[in-house]
C-alpha cells in the first residue's frame with residue numbers, strides 16, 4: 001500500500017529510542033525527510049545513522065534528508081529555533097509527531113507540587129508549544145498531519161502512573177480541539193494511546209514495580225500480560241505502523257480520534 005509519504009517532511013520529537021525512533025525509521029523507509037531530536041547527543045546520532053540507512057536502503061541510496069538537534073522539548077527557545085530552521089530549509093513541515101519522555105511513576109502521596117509542574121511542562125506544555133509552532137504553517141499550506149503520542153491512561157488510570165493519567169487526557173483534549181480548527185484547512189490531528197510496549201520507558205516501570213513490591217521482573221510481566229488479551233507486550237514498530245497510517249495520504253478522513261494500541265488491555269466498551 002502506498003502511504004503517499006515520499007517527499008514529505010516530518011518532525012519527530014523525542015526520537016533517539018522507543019516510539020519516536022521507530023516512527024522516524026518507518027517514515028524514512030517511506031521516503032520522507034525526517035528531523036529528530038532528543039536530549040542525549042550520542043544516542044541521537046546513532047539513531048540518525050539508522051534512520052538515514054532505512055531511507056537509503058528503501059530508495060537505493062536516494063532516501064530523504066535526516067536532520068538532528070540535541071535539545072529538550074521543554075526548552076521553548078530551542079524548540080522554536082529548530083522549527084524555524086526546518087521551515088526555512090524545507091519550506092514547511094508536513095508531518096509532526098508530538099512525543100516526549102513520560103512523567104515519572106508515583107502515587108499521589110509520593111508526588112510533590114514541583115513534580116506536578118514538571119509533568120505539566122513535559123507532557124502538556126511541550127505539546128501545546130509544538131502545535132503552536134508547526135500547525136499555522138500546515139494550515140497556510142492547506143495540508144498537514146499531527147499525531148500526539150499519549151497513553152492508555154487517557155482512557156483508564158494506570159497503576160502508579162498518576163501524573164500520566166491526569167496530564168494525558170488533557171493532551172487528547174488538545175487533539176480534539178485542534179482537529180476542529182485544522183479540519184477546514186486540510187490538517188488532521190489525532191492521538192495514539194499505547195498500552196505496554198517493549199521500550200526503555202516500560203523497563204523503568206518494571207523497576208519501579210519491583211522496588212514497590214519486591215517481586216521479580218517475570219512476576220511483573222506475568223501480571224501485565226494476564227490483563228492483555230493478546231498475551232504479550234507490544235513492539236514499538238507496531239505502534240509506529242499506526243502512526244504512519246494516520247500520517248499517510250490514506251487517512252485523510254480521520255481526525256480528532258484517539259487510536260489505542262494495547263493488545264486489548266483497556267476494558268471499556270467505547
Ligand SMILES: NC(=O)c1ccc[n+]([C@@H]2O[C@H](COP(=O)([O-])OP(=O)(O)OC[C@H]3O[C@@H](n4cnc5c(N)ncnc54)[C@H](OP(=O)(O)O)[C@@H]3O)[C@@H](O)[C@H]2O)c1
Pocket residue numbers: 013014015016017018019020037038039040041043071072073074099100101102103122149150151152193194195196197198199200201202
Ligand atoms: N512504552 C510504553 O509502553 C508506553 C506506553 C504508554 C505511553 N508511553 C509514552 O510514550 C512516550 C515515549 O515512550 P517510549 O516508550 O518511546 O520511551 P523511551 O524508549 O524511554 O524513549 C524516550 C525518548 O524520548 C527522549 N526524551 C525524553 N525526554 C525528553 C525531553 N525532555 N526532550 C527531548 N527528548 C526527550 C529520549 O531521549 P533522551 O533521554 O536522550 O532525551 C528518548 O529518545 C512517553 O511519553 C511514554 O511515557 C510509553
